Amino acid sequence: MMNYLVRIMAMADKSMAWLEKAALAIGVIGMTLVSVSNVFMRNVLGESLTFADELNQALIILVTFLGVGYAARQGRHIRMTALFDQLPRLPRKIMMIVIAACTAALLFLLSWYSLDYALHTRSVGSVTPSLQIPLWIIYAVAPIGLAVGGVQYVMTLIRNLASHDVYISFTHTDEYDTSHSPTQEI
Amino acid sequence: MATMMFVTMIILLLLGFPLMVPLLAAALLAFVFYIPALDPQILVQQMIGGVKPPALIAVPLFIFAADIMTRGLTANRLLDLVMSFIGHVRGGLPITTAASCTLFGAVSGSTQATVVAMGSPLRPRLLKAGYTDSFSMALIINSSDIALLIPPSIGMIVYGVVSGTSVGELFIAGIGPGLLILMLFSVYCYFYSRIKNIPTQERRDWSERGRALRAALLPMGFPVIVVGGIYAGTFSPTEAAAVSVAYAVLLEVVIFRQLGWKDIPDLAVSTGMITAVVFILVAAGAAFSWTLSYAQIPSLLVNDILNLDPSQPTMVLIAVCAAFFVGCMFVDPIVVILVLTPIFAPIIQAAGIDPVLAGTLITLQVAIGSATPPFGCDIFTAIAVFKRPYLEVIKGSPPFFLILLLATALLISFPQIALFLRDLAFR
Numbered sequence: 001m002m003n004y005l006v007r008i009m010a011m012a013d014k015s016m017a018w019l020e021k022a023a024l025a026i027g028v029i030g031m032t033l034v035s036v037s038n039v040f041m042r043n044v045l046g047e048s049l050t051f052a053d054e055l056n057q058a059l060i061i062l063v064t065f066l067g068v069g070y071a072a073r074q075g076r077h078i079r080m081t082a083l084f085d086q087l088p089r090l091p092r093k094i095m096m097i098v099i100a101a102c103t104a105a106l107l108f109l110l111s112w113y114s115l116d117y118a119l120h121t122r123s124v125g126s127v128t129p130s131l132q133i134p135l136w137i138i139y140a141v142a143p144i145g146l147a148v149g150g151v152q153y154v155m156t157l158i159r160n161l162a163s164h165d166v167y168i169s170f171t172h173t174d175e176y177d178t179s180h181s182p183t184q185e186i
Numbered sequence: 187m188a189t190m191m192f193v194t195m196i197i198l199l200l201l202g203f204p205l206m207v208p209l210l211a212a213a214l215l216a217f218v219f220y221i222p223a224l225d226p227q228i229l230v231q232q233m234i235g236g237v238k239p240p241a242l243i244a245v246p247l248f249i250f251a252a253d254i255m256t257r258g259l260t261a262n263r264l265l266d267l268v269m270s271f272i273g274h275v276r277g278g279l280p281i282t283t284a285a286s287c288t289l290f291g292a293v294s295g296s297t298q299a300t301v302v303a304m305g306s307p308l309r310p311r312l313l314k315a316g317y318t319d320s321f322s323m324a325l326i327i328n329s330s331d332i333a334l335l336i337p338p339s340i341g342m343i344v345y346g347v348v349s350g351t352s353v354g355e356l357f358i359a360g361i362g363p364g365l366l367i368l369m370l371f372s373v374y375c376y377f378y379s380r381i382k383n384i385p386t387q388e389r390r391d392w393s394e395r396g397r398a399l400r401a402a403l404l405p406m407g408f409p410v411i412v413v414g415g416i417y418a419g420t421f422s423p424t425e426a427a428a429v430s431v432a433y434a435v436l437l438e439v440v441i442f443r444q445l446g447w448k449d450i451p452d453l454a455v456s457t458g459m460i461t462a463v464v465f466i467l468v469a470a471g472a473a474f475s476w477t478l479s480y481a482q483i484p485s486l487l488v489n490d491i492l493n494l495d496p497s498q499p500t501m502v503l504i505a506v507c508a509a510f511f512v513g514c515m516f517v518d519p520i521v522v523i524l525v526l527t528p529i530f531a532p533i534i535q536a537a538g539i540d541p542v543l544a545g546t547l548i549t550l551q552v553a554i555g556s557a558t559p560p561f562g563c564d565i566f567t568a569i570a571v572f573k574r575p576y577l578e579v580i581k582g583s584p585p586f587f588l589i590l591l592l593a594t595a596l597l598i599s600f601p602q603i604a605l606f607l608r609d610l611a612f613r
Contacts, residue, residue: 024458025451028250031243035428043420053240060461063246064237064469067462076463077204078518082561084202095202103207110210114230142234 002162009155013073013170016148020070027063031056054128058138065145068107072152075169092174093166097157104153111146118143187220188483191474205521209470213477220481229473236472237465239347240424245295246461247427248338251408251434252294253457256303258438258445260405264289265307267402274389279315280322280375283308284329288368291333292409295340297519297556298567300330305571316384323572324582327564329371331553331590334519335364337412338427341519341549344468348475348527351541353423354416358611359546359604361413363597370589378585404437417611464520471524484529496536503539503598506530507551514555518563522552546604547597554590557583 038052071077084095122136155170166174191212198208210229217226255261268285272278287304294300305326312322334341337357346353379386390398411429415421421429438445445453478484488494494502509530513522527548534544556562559580568579597603 021455024462025454028246028454028458028461029451031246032250032428032431035243035247035424036432039421039425039428042425056240056243057238060237060243060246060465061234063458063461064465065462067459068466071459071463071466072204074459076459077206078463078467078563079202079204080199080517080561081202082566083200099201099203099207102211103204106207106211106214109214110230110233113226114233116225117227117230117234120227139234142230 002158006159006162009158009170013155017070017073020066020073020148023066024063024070027059027066031059031063034059050130051128054131054133058128058133061138062141065141066148068145069148069152072149072156073169073171075167075172075174089166093160096166096168096174097160100153100157100160104150104157107146107150107153111143111150114139114142114146187216187481188478188487190219191216191478191483195474199517205518206466206470209467209474209521209525213470213474216477216481221477224480228476232473232476233469236469241343241347241353241422242465242468244338244343244353244424244427245340245464246457247424247431248295248340248343249460250454250457251427251430252296252299253453253460254431254434254438254445254450255293255405255408256299257449257453258434259442260293260408260434260437261290261303262307263398263402263405264293265304266398267406270390270395270398273387275376276386277372277375277377277379277384278387279308279312280317280325280379281372283312283322283325284332284368284371284375287326287329288332288336288364289409291330291336291339291364292412293405294333295338295343297330297334297553297564300333301327301564301567302571304330305568309572315387316382317379318582319574320578320582321378322582323568323574323579324586325371325375327557327568327579328583328586328590329368330564331550331557332364332367332371334549334553335360335367335546337361337416338423338430339549340464341523341552342545343423344520344523345527345545345548348524349531349541349545351545352612355542355608355612356545356549357413357416357423359542359608360549361607362603363546363550363593366596366603367590367593370593371586374585374589404441407433407437417607419611467518467521468524471521474525475528478525479528485532487529488533494533496533496538499537499539500598502533502537503544503547506534506544507547507594507598510548510551511555511558514552514562515558516561519552519556522555523548540601540605542608543601543604547594550590550594550597554587554594558587559583 034052034055038049042048118136118139121139126135127133152170156167159167159170168174194212194215195208198211213229217224265286268282268289273282287300290300290304309322313319337360339360342356342360343353346356408430411433412426415426416423439447492505494505509526510522513526557564565579569576
């Protein structure tokens with residue numbers, strides 16, 4: 001039963017991961033293009049792009065909040081694991097379940113608050129100064145991202161309940177992974 | 187309320203929760219128990235507000251540039267350049283290590299990226315030359331501290347944004363102390379290898395040096411863009427970051443052809459994830475700090491508990507240094523800067539301390555703290571990369587630690603080490 005659940009979730013998770021990756025790539029490449037064009041405009045043509053800052057702000061909000069779920073899936077959120085790592089398997093597993101449950105609860109709660117905030121912004125009707133994009137569309141990324149992050153931690157919890165090893169995320173077990181590239185180790 | 191917030195934060199932290207949880211949970215509990223009249227929406231508003239300052243865009247851009255370069259040839263070419271010129275002197279290999287970390291610091295903005303990028307190729311060479319593993323690892327970890335002082339520096343960007351200090355001035359002010367530490371480390375390495383009588387490396391001839399120099403010529407463009415551009419006033423730090431990315435792509439994709447265009451989206455995803463990991467902390471830190479200052483805890487803490495007297499700037503600086511240093515022994519530097527800067531900013535201002543000097547010192551302290559036991563985060567990066575036990579990784583640290591403390595004392599006594607270049611460029 002538990003295993004079926006995990007398998008179905010794994011499938012849904014893959015498409016979700018793809019969407020998040022696309023959002024991160026668009027965010028980072030977008031920021032680069034906007035910033036590089038802005039440098040060019042200011043230094044060569046002598047006139048800054050008026051919308052550079054607000055577009056960059058929208059993109060950084062996109063990357064920050066949609067990245068929460070992606071980083072959670074990869075088990076890459078920064079944690080202070082010095083004590084955690086000293087525990088034997090079973091207490092570590094129990095602790096991981098508690099951590100996943102609490103983190104998920106907190107993220108859902110914040111997602112709810114940020115939904116409130118986005119709706120509030122919508123009712124006020126504020127827009128960005130130069131492109132006139134309604135702010136609530138940008139802020140709506142926060143509830144979505146935080147909720148996706150919450151879902152990731154629920155999935156981590158289920159994975160831990162369903163399997164033997166200690167999982168720090170839905171797909172990653174608790175061990176040092178050295179295959180990734182250097183700068184990912186921020 | 188302050189006690190409750192800090193106790194909640196520390197307990198959740200020690201239990202191994204993702205760092206955003208201790209910050210947000212503490213802030214949320216404060217809202218529930220102490221300021222129930224306020225709408226918790228404010229937390230979200232502060233979180234979004236925290237990541238919005240335009241100057242912060244420099245962070246993902248510098249990470250992106252460094253990501254492209256470490257995947258390409260830049261890092262190795264810089265290493266070869268330093269090696270070919272100073273590899274043969276006594277202590278040449280460890281001095282090369284320190285110098286390469288410094289040079290790589292001019293390309294990347296974080297200590298941990300430097301540990302990985304420079305440590306992986308250099309540790310085997312150090313071991314082969316006869317240096318002990320604990321010396322080599324301590325050297326790599328502590329030399330990477332220099333990367334945080336040499337522009338670009340993610341720590342300085344965050345400090346600058348939170349405290350309202352010019353990031354450009356901070357960048358320029360970091361160069362002096364960075365080079366000072368490199369010099370002190372080199373002196374230590376010289377005497378270390380002299381006392382341990384470790385054989386020197388073969389001297390390279392000038393044709394080899396010429397080749398290394400030519401190969402490193404284009405990668406050397408990064409310091410020129412970042413330091414030169416900001417120094418000359420051509421670029422703001424954010425613009426320098428944007429140009430760095432463009433230059434990194436030009437170098438690695440168009441000229442060296444080490445990467446293809448199809449690699450760029452993958453790199454963007456990895457950069458995006460690191461950015462998100464850092465920025466969700468920036469967001470959570472902003473919410474946490476806002477809650478603290480709403481309850482006027484910073485002034486309470488600084489005036490009544492620590493009893494700091496603004497008429498004694500040196501004492502204030504020492505207290506500030508101690509706080510940031512101890513903080514980073516336990517938590518990620520970004521979080522420490524986010525939480526402590528708003529607490530200490532008023533007293534720094536009241537004492538009439540140059541905010542750029544304070545920022546440089548704070549950056550140095552967070553760098554030292556992250557290489558210091560028990561929980562400095564560079565140590566854990568090194569454990570993960572080098573796969574050595576904790577005790578072995580930290581065993582060689584004390585001499586470096588003392589040198590860094592000496593550098594701190596020098597910087598407090600002679601602020602011109604940091605401010606000279608800044609004054610030259612901006613005043």
